[in-house]
Amino acid sequence: MEMIKLKNLSFSYPETEKKALNNINFTVDRSEFVVICGKSGCGKTTLLRHLKKNLTPYGTVSGEVLYKGIDIIELNDRQSVTEIGFVMQNPDNQLVTDKVWHELAFGLESLGLTNAQIRRRVAEMASFFDIQTWFMKNVTDLSGGQKQLLNLASIMVMQPKVLVLDEPTSQLDPIAASDFIKTLNRINRDLGTTIIISEHRLEELFPIADRVVVMDAGSIIADDKPKKVAKSLTEKEHPMFFGLPSVIKIYSEVEKHGDWKADCPLNVREGRLWLEEKLGEPKNEEYTDEILPFKESLNEDIKESFRERIFNKNIAKRKVKEPIIETKEIWFKYDKTADYVLKGLNLEVEKGELFALLGGNGVGKTTTIKSITGIVKPQRGSVKINGTFSTLPQNPQALFTEITVEEELLAAFNGITITTEEMIKQIDEMLELMEISHLRELHPYDLSGGEQQRLALSKILLRKPEILLLDEPTKGLDPFFKISLAKILKDLTENGITILMVSHDIEFCAEYADMCALIFDGSIVCTEEPKEFFNGNSFYTTTANRIGRAYFPEAVTWGEVASCVKATI
Amino acid sequence: MLKQGILITSEFAEYHPIVNLCYFLLAVGITMFTLNPIFLSVSVVCAYIYSVLLGGMPALKFNIATMFVVGIIMTFINGFFSHNGATVLFYLNDNRITKEAFIYGLVSSIMLTTVIVWFSCFNRIMNSEKLVYIFGKFAPVIGLTLSMIFRFVPLLKTRYAEIHQGQQSMVGNQKMSIRDKISLRLKEVSILISWSLESSIETADSMAARGYGLRGRTSFTIFKFSRRDSVLLVLMVIFGGITIFGFSQGVGQMYFYPLIDVGKVTPLLMVSVVSYFLLLLLPILLDVWGTRKWK
Numbered sequence: 001m002e003m004i005k006l007k008n009l010s011f012s013y014p015e016t017e018k019k020a021l022n023n024i025n026f027t028v029d030r031s032e033f034v035v036i037c038g039k040s041g042c043g044k045t046t047l048l049r050h051l052k053k054n055l056t057p058y059g060t061v062s063g064e065v066l067y068k069g070i071d072i073i074e075l076n077d078r079q080s081v082t083e084i085g086f087v088m089q090n091p092d093n094q095l096v097t098d099k100v101w102h103e104l105a106f107g108l109e110s111l112g113l114t115n116a117q118i119r120r121r122v123a124e125m126a127s128f129f130d131i132q133t134w135f136m137k138n139v140t141d142l143s144g145g146q147k148q149l150l151n152l153a154s155i156m157v158m159q160p161k162v163l164v165l166d167e168p169t170s171q172l173d174p175i176a177a178s179d180f181i182k183t184l185n186r187i188n189r190d191l192g193t194t195i196i197i198s199e200h201r202l203e204e205l206f207p208i209a210d211r212v213v214v215m216d217a218g219s220i221i222a223d224d225k226p227k228k229v230a231k232s233l234t235e236k237e238h239p240m241f242f243g244l245p246s247v248i249k250i251y252s253e254v255e256k257h258g259d260w261k262a263d264c265p266l267n268v269r270e271g272r273l274w275l276e277e278k279l280g281e282p283k284n285e286e287y288t289d290e291i292l293p294f295k296e297s298l299n300e301d302i303k304e305s306f307r308e309r310i311f312n313k314n315i316a317k318r319k320v321k322e323p324i325i326e327t328k329e330i331w332f333k334y335d336k337t338a339d340y341v342l343k344g345l346n347l348e349v350e351k352g353e354l355f356a357l358l359g360g361n362g363v364g365k366t367t368t369i370k371s372i373t374g375i376v377k378p379q380r381g382s383v384k385i386n387g388t389f390s391t392l393p394q395n396p397q398a399l400f401t402e403i404t405v406e407e408e409l410l411a412a413f414n415g416i417t418i419t420t421e422e423m424i425k426q427i428d429e430m431l432e433l434m435e436i437s438h439l440r441e442l443h444p445y446d447l448s449g450g451e452q453q454r455l456a457l458s459k460i461l462l463r464k465p466e467i468l469l470l471d472e473p474t475k476g477l478d479p480f481f482k483i484s485l486a487k488i489l490k491d492l493t494e495n496g497i498t499i500l501m502v503s504h505d506i507e508f509c510a511e512y513a514d515m516c517a518l519i520f521d522g523s524i525v526c527t528e529e530p531k532e533f534f535n536g537n538s539f540y541t542t543t544a545n546r547i548g549r550a551y552f553p554e555a556v557t558w559g560e561v562a563s564c565v566k567a568t569i
Numbered sequence: 570m571l572k573q574g575i576l577i578t579s580e581f582a583e584y585h586p587i588v589n590l591c592y593f594l595l596a597v598g599i600t601m602f603t604l605n606p607i608f609l610s611v612s613v614v615c616a617y618i619y620s621v622l623l624g625g626m627p628a629l630k631f632n633i634a635t636m637f638v639v640g641i642i643m644t645f646i647n648g649f650f651s652h653n654g655a656t657v658l659f660y661l662n663d664n665r666i667t668k669e670a671f672i673y674g675l676v677s678s679i680m681l682t683t684v685i686v687w688f689s690c691f692n693r694i695m696n697s698e699k700l701v702y703i704f705g706k707f708a709p710v711i712g713l714t715l716s717m718i719f720r721f722v723p724l725l726k727t728r729y730a731e732i733h734q735g736q737q738s739m740v741g742n743q744k745m746s747i748r749d750k751i752s753l754r755l756k757e758v759s760i761l762i763s764w765s766l767e768s769s770i771e772t773a774d775s776m777a778a779r780g781y782g783l784r785g786r787t788s789f790t791i792f793k794f795s796r797r798d799s800v801l802l803v804l805m806v807i808f809g810g811i812t813i814f815g816f817s818q819g820v821g822q823m824y825f826y827p828l829i830d831v832g833k834v835t836p837l838l839m840v841s842v843v844s845y846f847l848l849l850l851l852p853i854l855l856d857v858w859g860t861r862k863w864k
Binding site for chain 1: 697698701713716717719720723724727728731732734735736737738739749756759760763764767768769771772774775776777778779780781782783784785786787788789790791
């Protein structure tokens, strides 16, 4: 049965010529799992907001949005609230009340259910989402992942028929994001809820989606089963190709001109079977034993992967010619009675390299950055930093002070004396570099998450720091801009700027970092080049490496795996 | 046990918010309407015991400090500015300074500090959840607003810290003049405001998406009124009722001017004092018993 049907939907925001949505037609059947993807600002959010009565954006609309054959606008309020649930991007802003239990009950209170009914439904959902243990907590005490799960749960208590999610995992770390997506899959399978989700992170969504819709500049350019969409994107050489899961990228790179079968592999298991079919029995038997991606806790996985390096004290120290950041035996704890977060951390960063700090949650990554920049003062040890530095905070909004993008960048020159022409020239160049020239008149808060991230980076770069510290720079970015960002960072390091970044993004670090270091239990366990760093880890490695390791253990990125396969055939 | 207080094992805190509220209304209400030394000393003793029981040594320090400060200020102000009373101690600029005025100041300061101490206990027992419940009982909108405020205040704090660090780190270790530093601080506040306004639009969307504004909103509570709540409530009402009846017959009265008159000790006075004492003692006994359970 058709749950949602869009007929010739077009939409433009007030006072703009450009159509944000251009003649959209698509239908969603009962219990379908539909993924909508596309570049930042391609109209995904605008489209999704049309599916919920109270959230429809203001502007000129033509065409129809039907829910079970009734126009969304004419839908009864009560029905619209209960049957269509909407989860937004930011975990914090959606929370209304101060307690987890109150948040869960909020929707049901609005619907006027009795105390006993609310109690039953809330208890039911709390156990479905496994949140009994933090049921009585304040929402402020939750992690980002927990907050987003709570937002989802507080929609699910109303038992919606359709669940619409607008980039729900973009603000989460990969582990929390993966948990969130698994929960969505469970909701879809166990409760039969129809799910429509927009997302950049397709690695985990592709295998579970029934259908993938690709959008570009307000129009739908592909709408089909995941495997078919993969094929058509490859054939068209569409930039969206780079957003596909690694396994599909490897497959299409190899099979681009060969025989593309109807079923390309979508996950690690299928990828391995395909390679076996292609290349025969693997030679490196030791790598073939079945391995699972991320276990319950990332920290356990890392410990398992790096066991030898953690417990072997005799690892040779790397030679650093010109250390630009140097910390010696820093010990730090936040409180008199708390445990040490950093336990004798030694870190040396060479001039002009892109240095990535990796590790699980709560092992001291962000604290390391804070102690380098002097926001926290270590109780013991020394920090040396040779040059001017700037930090990009996790939340770009923390930097914005002005009312337009241009003025925002102009504000970066505070306290720097140069001529106005020079300023304007530099700003123009920066806007060009970050691909945000078309946004110069807008208010920084009107930009999308990814665009805000770019603006924040521009603002910081205009201060011309010699050292750049980045905290999760790839969070919320679409895959295309990730590639541009990598290029920008590479250019900077070539010009002698040193970059230290903290990241959860294994794929990004594997592909672009010069040096990777692992923090475990408050100290640095090893510092190696990405190839050595990821090689042979069973869990903590890229998807591409997990697929191809039995043949090419040293190939870490999807490009490397693909070219190895091509060379072997 | 007394170092940090026994708040976490407090049995009384586990009771229904209505019972908690009723206790504090009676304790504070009766204290506020009497300057009679017998009632007042019962209240002082119980308030001190209970606050130290809940809050430990820090509470004791706070109590003594407020008692001294408020006591000295009020005694002297009343002593020097009120010229009623028959027993003249001395003259200051032709004004009579009397013993009665000093004593009136002292006694009312004790009354005031006792009320403050009771409020400190109230603060410890009534957490945000209970306050939201109590207000929500009378006006659901206020209850929800309160709950949103309790959510919003810590959010603002973390946001400000984030902004401050963000601005700080953008500047990095580059030098700034004092004027620039001040303007930076002002900017940080302005970012906080626009950020919060911006995000509250999303909060409003989230509320609308979950049906806020539909007719017939109910308010959910996790508190259940059980048998032990009614037993305690009945006991409190009985003891409180006897005391209030005594007051209505004039037992708690006393006069300071022109001469101090404490009034007669009648059987009714004794009965109301004893029932007031029992009323105040109830949660103390409950909490001591509750702590012993965990030994």
